[in-house]
Amino acid sequence: MTEQKPSGLKNPVAAVRGLGAATLGFEVIVLLLMIAPLKMLAGADSGTPIIAVLVLAVVAALLTGMMKRDWAWHAGSGVQVLLLAGGFLHWTLAAVGVIFGLAWVYALHVRRSILG
Numbered sequence: 001m002t003e004q005k006p007s008g009l010k011n012p013v014a015a016v017r018g019l020g021a022a023t024l025g026f027e028v029i030v031l032l033l034m035i036a037p038l039k040m041l042a043g044a045d046s047g048t049p050i051i052a053v054l055v056l057a058v059v060a061a062l063l064t065g066m067m068k069r070d071w072a073w074h075a076g077s078g079v080q081v082l083l084l085a086g087g088f089l090h091w092t093l094a095a096v097g098v099i100f101g102l103a104w105v106y107a108l109h110v111r112r113s114i115l116g
Contacts, residue, residue, distance in 0.1 A: 009114070016111045017067040023107045024064040024076055027100045031057040031083075034096060042090050049090040056083055073111070080104045 009015045031053050038053065039046045060079050066072040080101040087094020 012114050016114055019107050019110055020067045020073060020076060021064045023100070023103050024060045024067075024079070026103075027079075028057050028061045028064065030096060030100070031060065034092060038090060038092055041092060046090075049086065049093060052082075052086050052089055052093065056086070073108070076104060077108070 035050055035053060038049055042049055056079055060076075063072050063076050063079065066075075080097065084094055084097030084101055087097060
């Protein structure tokens with residue numbers, strides 16, 4: 001087995017936790033900002049997608065403050081999957097889901113490479 005090099009970070013656990021929280025925090029902002037365009041694009045059928053966006057934004061906001069817990073990383077992955085699945089409600093949810101899904105995969109990769 002290869003020995004893992006030290007990351008050089010003063011507090012790697014806090015740094016990784018901050019990355020996860022920042023990723024979810026940006027996601028909350030983008031989800032809330034997409035409500036108005038979603039209303040315009042979906043028209044009369046925008047009720048269910050907007051409710052889904054609001055629920056996912058609240059869940060992501062709650063998870064942002066819970067990144068100390070190990071299960072919050074798994075729940076964050078679940079948010080990404082649900083957002084991607086929201087593409088069945090409207091394509092814009094899938095588009096945002098792909099973007100933040102990739103950002104989340106990167107955060108998980110950084111977490112694994114720093115914390116092991």
